[in-house]
Amino acid sequence: MFALQNEKDFICPQNTRLVTTDVSCRSDLHHTCPNDMSTLILENLTKQYADAAAIQDVSFTAPAGSFTVLLGPSGCGKSTTLRMIAGLDTPTSGQIHIGDRDVTHLPPSQRHISMVFQSYALFPHLSVRENILFGLKVRKEPAADFPRRLQRVADLLGLTALLDRKPSQLSGGQQQRVALGRAVISEAPVCLMDEPLSNLDAQLRHDMRREIRALQQSLGITMVYVTHDQTEAMSMADQVVLLRNGRIEQRDTPDGLYARPATEFAARFIGTPPMNLMDLSTQQDGLGIAGAQDLPIVAAPAEAKRLGVRPEHIRIDDNGRPAQVESVEYFGADSIVVCRMGTCSGIAVRAPGHLRANAGDALKLAWQPERQHFFAADAAVIPPSGRSGAATLSL
Numbered sequence: 001m002f003a004l005q006n007e008k009d010f011i012c013p014q015n016t017r018l019v020t021t022d023v024s025c026r027s028d029l030h031h032t033c034p035n036d037m038s039t040l041i042l043e044n045l046t047k048q049y050a051d052a053a054a055i056q057d058v059s060f061t062a063p064a065g066s067f068t069v070l071l072g073p074s075g076c077g078k079s080t081t082l083r084m085i086a087g088l089d090t091p092t093s094g095q096i097h098i099g100d101r102d103v104t105h106l107p108p109s110q111r112h113i114s115m116v117f118q119s120y121a122l123f124p125h126l127s128v129r130e131n132i133l134f135g136l137k138v139r140k141e142p143a144a145d146f147p148r149r150l151q152r153v154a155d156l157l158g159l160t161a162l163l164d165r166k167p168s169q170l171s172g173g174q175q176q177r178v179a180l181g182r183a184v185i186s187e188a189p190v191c192l193m194d195e196p197l198s199n200l201d202a203q204l205r206h207d208m209r210r211e212i213r214a215l216q217q218s219l220g221i222t223m224v225y226v227t228h229d230q231t232e233a234m235s236m237a238d239q240v241v242l243l244r245n246g247r248i249e250q251r252d253t254p255d256g257l258y259a260r261p262a263t264e265f266a267a268r269f270i271g272t273p274p275m276n277l278m279d280l281s282t283q284q285d286g287l288g289i290a291g292a293q294d295l296p297i298v299a300a301p302a303e304a305k306r307l308g309v310r311p312e313h314i315r316i317d318d319n320g321r322p323a324q325v326e327s328v329e330y331f332g333a334d335s336i337v338v339c340r341m342g343t344c345s346g347i348a349v350r351a352p353g354h355l356r357a358n359a360g361d362a363l364k365l366a367w368q369p370e371r372q373h374f375f376a377a378d379a380a381v382i383p384p385s386g387r388s389g390a391a392t393l394s395l
C-alpha cells in the first residue's frame with residue numbers, strides 16, 4: 001500500500017528526467033528516479049472490442065513526477081488508454097505497473113490514482129468545501145487530517161475565499177479548480193486528466209494550462225493528460241505520446257516531436273499552420289518540387305516522395321524558388337501567406353508583420369536545407385543518416 005502523507009513525499013529529486021526510448025524491461029526503469037513508486041508503465045496494452053481494437057500494443061513509461069500527454073485525433077484511443085490506467089476498463093491483453101506493483105487487475109480504489117474529467121462532475125448541492133472533501137469521506141480517511149489537507153489545497157488553488165459557495169456560484173475556471181482540488185487532496189501520486197479544459201474559453205484554458213503544469217511540478221505528481229489539442233501538449237508535456245488509430249505513432253519530447261517528426265502524420269499534427277508537405281518528382285538534375293521547373297532540392301534522398309518544411313522556416317527571398325500567392329491572412333505580429341509552387345498548392349509561409357500581397361502575385365521562397373524533412377512512399381520520415389543519393393545544388 002502506497003499512501004503519501006505530506007507534500008514533501010510527492011517530490012522526486014529528479015522528477016523531470018525522462019526516458020525517451022521504449023522500455024521493455026522493468027529493470028531499465030530503476031534509473032529514472034530513485035523514488036520511482038509513482039512511475040507508470042504500460043506494456044503492450046491492447047483493448048479489443050467486438051468489431052475493432054480501440055488500442056493495440058501500446059507501451060510507454062511515464063517516469064515518476066513527469067507530465068505525459070496522450071495526444072491524437074478523436075477516436076484514436078486516448079480515453080480508452082486512460083480508462084485502463086484508472087481501472088475503469090480492463091485490457092484484453094498487456095500489463096500496467098505503478099512503481100513495483102502490477103495493477104492490471106486491481107480495482108480503481110486500490111491503484112492510488114486521482115482523476116479529473118472533462119465534465120467537472122461537481123455535486124451541485126454541496127459546497128466547495130464538501131465537494132473537495134467528498135472523496136476522503138467516502139474512503140473513510142482520518143477526519144482529523146481534513147482541515148490541514150483542505151487548507152493546503154485551498155491555498156494552492158486560490159479557493160480559500162470560495163469554500164462556502166455552491167458550484168453554481170462559481171465561474172467555469174473556479175469550478176475546474178475545485179475539480180483539481182478534489183484530485184490534489186487525495187494525495188495520490190498519479191493523476192489522470194481527460195480533456196479537463198475543453199469546456200473553458202480560450203483565455204481560461206491558457207491560464208489553467210499554466211496552473212496545472214505548475215501544480216504538477218510543485219507536487220511532483222506523475223501526470224497522464226489526454227487532449228486532442230497539440231498546443232496543450234506542446235506547452236505542458238515532458239513527453240508526448242501521439243496516438244493514431246489505436247497505436248503509438250510517435251513518443252517523444254515536445255521538442256523532438258516538432259523537430260524530428262517520424263511520419264507525415266506526426267509532422268502535420270504538430271504546429272500551426274501544420275508542416276507543408278510538397279510532392280517531389282524526378283527532374284533533369286535530381287528531385288524537384290512536382291510541376292516546378294527549377295533547381296533540384298538540395299540533399300533530397302533518391303527515395304523521397306515528399307518534402308516537408310514548416311511555415312515558419314520558409315522565407316520570402318529574391319534568390320528563392322518561384323511561387324504564386326494564393327491568399328494572405330494577417331494576424332498582427334505576422335501574416336500567413338498561402339502560396340503555390342509547381343503543382344503544390346496551399347503552401348503556408350509565416351512572414352513577419354503585415355505582408356501586403358494579392359492572389360496571383362509572384363514571389364520567391366527559400367529555406368535552409370537543414371529545415372527540410374523528407375518522407376518516403378510509406379509516409380515515414382527518411383532520417384538524415386539513412387539518406388542516399390543526395391543532390392548537391394542548393395538555393
Ligand code: ADP
Nearest residue numbers: 049053054072073074075076077078079080081
Ligand atoms: P479518443 O479518446 O481518442 O477519442 P476512444 O478511446 O474514446 O478515443 O475510442 C477509441 C476507439 O474505440 C474508437 O473507435 C471508439 O469508437 C472505440 N470504442 C470506445 N469505447 C468502445 C466501446 N465500449 N465499444 C466499442 N468500441 C468502443
